[in-house]
Amino acid sequence: MTYDTTESSVRLRQYTLEDCTIHEANPDAPDDRFNFFGFPVPGRLRRLVESGEVFPKPGDVHGRLAIEADGDYIGGVSWHPEHYGPIQAPAINFGITLLPKARGKGYGTEAQRLLVAYLFATTTVFRIEAATDVENIAEQRALEKAGLLREGVLRGSHYREGTYNDMVIYAITRADFEAARKAASAAKVTTGFSASR
Numbered sequence: 540m541t542y543d544t545t546e547s548s549v550r551l552r553q554y555t556l557e558d559c560t561i562h563e564a565n566p567d568a569p570d571d572r573f574n575f576f577g578f579p580v581p582g583r584l585r586r587l588v589e590s591g592e593v594f595p596k597p598g599d600v601h602g603r604l605a606i607e608a609d610g611d612y613i614g615g616v617s618w619h620p621e622h623y624g625p626i627q628a629p630a631i632n633f634g635i636t637l638l639p640k641a642r643g644k645g646y647g648t649e650a651q652r653l654l655v656a657y658l659f660a661t662t663t664v665f666r667i668e669a670a671t672d673v674e675n676i677a678e679q680r681a682l683e684k685a686g687l688l689r690e691g692v693l694r695g696s697h698y699r700e701g702t703y704n705d706m707v708i709y710a711i712t713r714a715d716f717e718a719a720r721k722a723a724s725a726a727k728v729t730t731g732f733s734a735s736r
């Protein structure tokens with residue numbers, strides 16, 4: 540596993556009004572199983588961009604960013620604090636949605652890998668987590684490939700399509716992340732060459 544992302548066509552960036560136009564042209568559809576929880580509020584993203592509320596500040600434990608692949612807007616990631624005790628030291632829980640046409644091309648894996656690196660670089664949290672429906676195999680694989688560890692099942696935690704469903708919880712700690720980064724850079728030093736040579 541590596542967090543070296545310089546050759547990727549995927550990047551995270553702030554939202555633009557052009558993204559809102561694409562987002563509005565691709566509304567969540569009722570047959571999109573893991574992505575429809577009722578009709579969304581029209582124009583919500585545009586209002587967040589216009590007001591500036593959408594833009595996370597460095598250190599924010601909540602926020603959202605747009606995902607771009609090969610220069611095109613393809614979806615977004617968002618995150619919020621998850622509190623596990625009385626002391627103010629939250630974890631971050633994140634989510635992701637890609638436009639249907641952008642799925643199954645490796646972009647979701649890469650975007651989540653980038654988000655983990657971004658959040659460890661710009662916030663002080665120790666734990667980053669994401670949960671997904673037990674039937675959402677694409678997201679489970681993407682989270683595993685992005686370096687998160689499957690920790691367990693949250694029974695009946697998720698209401699979707701009129702019923703309670705189990706979710707799988709994944710997480711990566713700052714210690715896991717640093718260890719993976721060290722291992723990746725040690726491997727580069729040991730081999731002594733890169734693919735570009």
Ligand SMILES: CC(C)(COP(=O)(O)OP(=O)(O)OC[C@H]1O[C@@H](n2cnc3c(N)ncnc32)[C@H](O)[C@@H]1OP(=O)(O)O)[C@@H](O)C(=O)NCCC(=O)NCCS
Pocket residue numbers: 573574634635636637638641642643644645646647648649670671672675676677678680681684
């Ligand atoms: C879930 C999501 C972010 C995954 O991103 P993606 O770019 O489509 O996934 P990737 O192309 O990176 O593929 C990741 C893995 O899932 C597998 N996969 C992709 N689509 C799949 C599908 N429909 N069914 C089963 N596996 C699938 C891929 O083969 C890959 O696994 P592999 O390396 O073992 O082959 C994206 O599909 C999406 O936005 N879905 C709708 C919203 C959603 O479910 N969000 C998460 C809610 S918690």
